[in-house]
Amino acid sequence: xxLFAASDKGGTGRSITCVNxxxxxxxxxxxxxxxxxxxxxxxxxxxxxxxxxTRGTGTGGLHSYLRGNIATPAxxxxxxxxxxxxxxxxxxxxxxxxxxxxxxxxxxxxxxHEVERHCVQLLLRLLDEHDLVVVDLSAGRSFAMExxxxxxxxxxxxxxxxxxxxxxxxxxxxxxxxxxxxxSRNGLLDxxxxxxxxxxxxxxxxxxxxxxxxxxxxxxxxxxxxxxAWLRRCEQDLQELASQLGAGRTLVAGTIPLDPxxxxxxxxxxxxxxxxxxxxxxxxxxAFQDLARRVADSAxxxxx
Amino acid sequence: MRIQPRQNLLQIWQSVSQASMTxxxxxxxxxxxxDAQQLLCLLAPSTExxxxxxxxxxxxxxxxxxxxxxxxxxxxxxxxxxxLSSDYLRRYAAPDGTPEFTGNAQLRSAxxxxxxxxxxxxxxxxxxxxxxxxxxAILDFARDFRQAVRRTDLRSELEVLSSLASDRLTAAxxxxxxxxxxxxxxxxxxxxxxLCAMLNQHGEPDRLFVEGLRRALVQPAAALRDIxxxxxxxxxxxxxxxxxxxxxxWGVCHxxxxxxxxxxxxxxxxxxxxxxxxxFTAIALDAIVVLFSERIQLLGLLNDDQQRLARALQxxxxxxxxxxxxxxxxxxxxxxxxxxxxxxxxNVESDYFTLLVASTVTHDLRRSRASDVDIARxxxxxxxxxxxxxxxxxxxxxxxALALHSPGLTVxxxxxxxxxxxxxxxxxxxxASRLLLESLRLAxxxxxxxxxxxxxxxxxxxxxxxxxRRIASGAGAGLWDQPGRVFPQLEVExxxxxxxxxxxxVQCLIAASQAITGNPVTSPRLADYAADLxxxxxxxFDCEVLAGGSEGPAAARQVLEAARVTLRRARDVLAYRxxxxxxxxISVLRDLDGWAAAREDLGGxx
Numbered sequence: 001x002x003l004f005a006a007s008d009k010g011g012t013g014r015s016i017t018c019v020n021x022x023x024x025x026x027x028x029x030x031x032x033x034x035x036x037x038x039x040x041x042x043x044x045x046x047x048x049x050x051x052x053x054t055r056g057t058g059t060g061g062l063h064s065y066l067r068g069n070i071a072t073p074a075x076x077x078x079x080x081x082x083x084x085x086x087x088x089x090x091x092x093x094x095x096x097x098x099x100x101x102x103x104x105x106x107x108x109x110x111x112x113h114e115v116e117r118h119c120v121q122l123l124l125r126l127l128d129e130h131d132l133v134v135v136d137l138s139a140g141r142s143f144a145m146e147x148x149x150x151x152x153x154x155x156x157x158x159x160x161x162x163x164x165x166x167x168x169x170x171x172x173x174x175x176x177x178x179x180x181x182x183x184s185r186n187g188l189l190d191x192x193x194x195x196x197x198x199x200x201x202x203x204x205x206x207x208x209x210x211x212x213x214x215x216x217x218x219x220x221x222x223x224x225x226x227x228x229a230w231l232r233r234c235e236q237d238l239q240e241l242a243s244q245l246g247a248g249r250t251l252v253a254g255t256i257p258l259d260p261x262x263x264x265x266x267x268x269x270x271x272x273x274x275x276x277x278x279x280x281x282x283x284x285x286x287a288f289q290d291l292a293r294r295v296a297d298s299a300x301x302x303x304x
Numbered sequence: 305m306r307i308q309p310r311q312n313l314l315q316i317w318q319s320v321s322q323a324s325m326t327x328x329x330x331x332x333x334x335x336x337x338x339d340a341q342q343l344l345c346l347l348a349p350s351t352e353x354x355x356x357x358x359x360x361x362x363x364x365x366x367x368x369x370x371x372x373x374x375x376x377x378x379x380x381x382x383x384x385x386x387x388l389s390s391d392y393l394r395r396y397a398a399p400d401g402t403p404e405f406t407g408n409a410q411l412r413s414a415x416x417x418x419x420x421x422x423x424x425x426x427x428x429x430x431x432x433x434x435x436x437x438x439x440x441a442i443l444d445f446a447r448d449f450r451q452a453v454r455r456t457d458l459r460s461e462l463e464v465l466s467s468l469a470s471d472r473l474t475a476a477x478x479x480x481x482x483x484x485x486x487x488x489x490x491x492x493x494x495x496x497x498x499l500c501a502m503l504n505q506h507g508e509p510d511r512l513f514v515e516g517l518r519r520a521l522v523q524p525a526a527a528l529r530d531i532x533x534x535x536x537x538x539x540x541x542x543x544x545x546x547x548x549x550x551x552x553x554w555g556v557c558h559x560x561x562x563x564x565x566x567x568x569x570x571x572x573x574x575x576x577x578x579x580x581x582x583x584f585t586a587i588a589l590d591a592i593v594v595l596f597s598e599r600i601q602l603l604g605l606l607n608d609d610q611q612r613l614a615r616a617l618q619x620x621x622x623x624x625x626x627x628x629x630x631x632x633x634x635x636x637x638x639x640x641x642x643x644x645x646x647x648x649x650x651n652v653e654s655d656y657f658t659l660l661v662a663s664t665v666t667h668d669l670r671r672s673r674a675s676d677v678d679i680a681r682x683x684x685x686x687x688x689x690x691x692x693x694x695x696x697x698x699x700x701x702x703x704x705a706l707a708l709h710s711p712g713l714t715v716x717x718x719x720x721x722x723x724x725x726x727x728x729x730x731x732x733x734x735x736a737s738r739l740l741l742e743s744l745r746l747a748x749x750x751x752x753x754x755x756x757x758x759x760x761x762x763x764x765x766x767x768x769x770x771x772x773r774r775i776a777s778g779a780g781a782g783l784w785d786q787p788g789r790v791f792p793q794l795e796v797e798x799x800x801x802x803x804x805x806x807x808x809x810v811q812c813l814i815a816a817s818q819a820i821t822g823n824p825v826t827s828p829r830l831a832d833y834a835a836d837l838x839x840x841x842x843x844x845f846d847c848e849v850l851a852g853g854s855e856g857p858a859a860a861r862q863v864l865e866a867a868r869v870t871l872r873r874a875r876d877v878l879a880y881r882x883x884x885x886x887x888x889x890i891s892v893l894r895d896l897d898g899w900a901a902a903r904e905d906l907g908g909x910x
Binding site: 243 | 361367378452
């Protein structure tokens with residue numbers, strides 16, 4: 001299965017959430033590959049704590065490959081390359097977890113037919129070897145998103161199960177932005193239609209809300225009554241806005257709470273962080289687990 | 305108000321879902337009335353209260369979802385409700401699709417024998433009434449849910465559901481028209497004598513009293529002449545000694561003509577003696593009033609044919625209300641209503657009848673925008689009833705008043721057709737919950753704060769009694785009704801929930817939430833007081849600004865700035881929350897008085 005991760009704005013927590021989805025899916029026994037298509041900022045290595053690829057790989061990454069400079073891009077096995085102790089011990093039942101990084105200091109480049117052809121070949125090969133290929137796209141209406149839509153419209157990838165996650169923070173501006181990315185003219189759905197996608201409709205697209213503050217959470221105990229009353233009202237308004245804009249609960253795949261750990265250090269949250277160091281909130285990890293389950297579960301992608 | 309509608313409804317929803325859903329299967333109550341009430345326990349709040357809406361999965365509240373977890377998630381729950389509603393509408397219909405309005409659980413036979421199959425198949429007014437509420441809720445729910453649905457199979461499922469519900473609604477309206485009865489009698493015969501004995505509170509001479517009563521009833525009597533659809537030939541009330549009563553009987557009246565409808569529906573033969581019964585009248589009035597409520601009219605849920613039937617019912621509703629509230633408050637001094645218990649024309653007395661008559665009076669008070677004086681009189685009757693039925697007063701060892709709660713009041717079902725079974729009766733046990741509903745309705749009418757809190761206090765006390773009557777454990781845990789818990793002398797114990805009671809409590813909580821919504825009831829006295837206080841506070845504030853207070857250091861400026869904002873807020877809310885405005889004005893007066901007092905402290909030191 002192909003899973004594309006998009007967001008209209010930067011800083012939504014798209015990449016860090018994707019990394020955690022990939023990790024949780026691998027824990028569930030799936031063979032997972034994470035392809036860093038954030039061409040303008042190829043830093044996925046840092047999220048997996050792989051020192052050799054914190055700003056992309058120096059040994060020929062996705063940029064070089066897609067532009068035809070090398071025959072295959074570098075691949076890193078997260079279970080062996082990561083410096084995060086908890087990631088270095090692969091649990092017995094876990095599947096593979098591979099990172100396909102970008103070039104060190106790579107940058108955005110325009111798409112042509114060659115790039116498309118290379119991309120199709122790469123995705124086909126990755127799909128052969130993995131159950132799930134997570135493709136993390138740059139923010140906004142980027143070249144990477146255009147590339148993703150173009151290659152999946154073609155005959156080679158047309159029949160591959162493809163799903164899209166659109167990330168947005170739980171604010172008015174981000175909801176409007178995410179709505180625009182999906183529904184506006186030349187947005188995701190419209191562009192897909194222009195490219196001849198037959199079945200890329202809302203049943204293949206889900207939203208992920210990130211850095212969400214739950215007004216009912218106990219962590220807000222220090223807020224004043226006025227602030228809580230206001231917060232509840234804002235929450236209600238946002239729910240209504242999201243519902244009106246086609247980003248309501250029925251099309252939400254997951255809600256990731258605001259977690260200080262993710263604010264200060266973007267990392268894969270493991271059981272270590274929950275039980276040993278206890279720096280992570282259990283709600284955050286269970287949100288990642290839920291999201292990982294939903295990504296794979298077809299029942300959750302059925303339309304109402 | 306101590307009743308917390310939101311929290312209690314959430315708790316009830318949790319209990320309802322746990323009692324109804326076992327291992328993923330829904331357990332129905334058992335007959336057409338009880339199943340409808342069970343479904344309404346969920347559907348009524350979800351269609352009448354925004355916070356409990358289930359039809360838009362995007363906006364279902366998390367607290368609600370938490371309580372209904374056994375029913376599924378935000379998407380599964382509305383789906384389940386659609387399936388349950390379809391199941392209900394199909395199950396209570398004949399093979400040819402004609403809706404059936406039976407209800408056996410409350411049917412009793414006088415001689416102890418079992419009702420015959422023929423009797424069990426009879427349509428009942430109570431079943432019509434609850435079907436009106438249910439089908440309107442289903443129509444409302446289905447229409448709202450449809451907007452969230454894109455799948456074509458689900459959309460067509462919703463269309464089928466709406467059309468089934470609409471057919472049942474039409475049939476229920478026809479049934480209600482055909483069970484309307486007018487009983488005309490002579491002032492000298494038994495009915496007439498009973499009626500006059502009840503109404504003639506001041507011992508007027510019979511002839512004069514009958515004349516006065518006929519004059520008082522001239523409006524409903526005139527309106528009755530126009531009532532023909534479904535009720536047989538027009539009544540003749542010209543003779544000077546003729547009196548009448550009007551309302552609903554327990555089922556379709558004997559020889560009631562068929563009602564013309566645009567869609568063909570099979571209309572059952574009538575067996576009921578065309579004599580109105582107070583209980584079924586109250587049930588039907590409650591059901592009909594919803595039809596022309598603002599909510600239903602705005603939603604436009606009725607089709608043209610149903611609108612026509614609803615208008616015919618509305619005429620009956622108005623005549624009936626006018627009739628009952630006229631006789632309940634007939635006479636200049638003491639109202640017949642205040643002479644508890646009420647005695648019916650067939651010479652049965654019960655506190656419950658007083659409650660039903662009070663209910664019609666309450667409705668009429670709303671319509672006529674009555675004065676608080678009249679509302680207070682009804683309030684005193686309700687208070688009296690709460691004491692007499694031992695809800696707010698201790699019961700003695702073998703208190704006969706407890707029979708109202710268990711085994712309940714028995715209403716005979718008079719039939720006029722040679723039938724094959726025993727004489728039937730209907731059991732009614734909802735004295736406490738109906739009393740709560742009436743007190744809440746009454747509280748909603750009051751415009752004077754003192755009277756309002758008095759009425760709400762009565763409601764609170766009845767609510768305390770009702771919460772005690774929840775079933776403690778077993779299948780019906782958290783639901784109603786276990787009268788033995790408050791009246792140990794009643795040796796009854798129920799394990800399963802009574803959906804009739806539970807639904808009535810749900811209705812009470814909806815009414816309570818409606819009584820809370822909106823701005824508080826205030827008195828002109830409070831408004832004047834607040835306006836005066838605010839005016840003084842503004843004056844003192846202006847003085848301080850004039851004295852140069854706003855030119856001082858930051859701390860002093862902040863105090864004045866806070867006072868300015870507070871006063872502006874007070875001015876904004878003065879019209880609808882004078883108490884709040886007064887509180888804000890007082891806080892400013894207190895803050896600024898420190899400055900004035902300090903300036904006046906010129907004694908001592910040179």
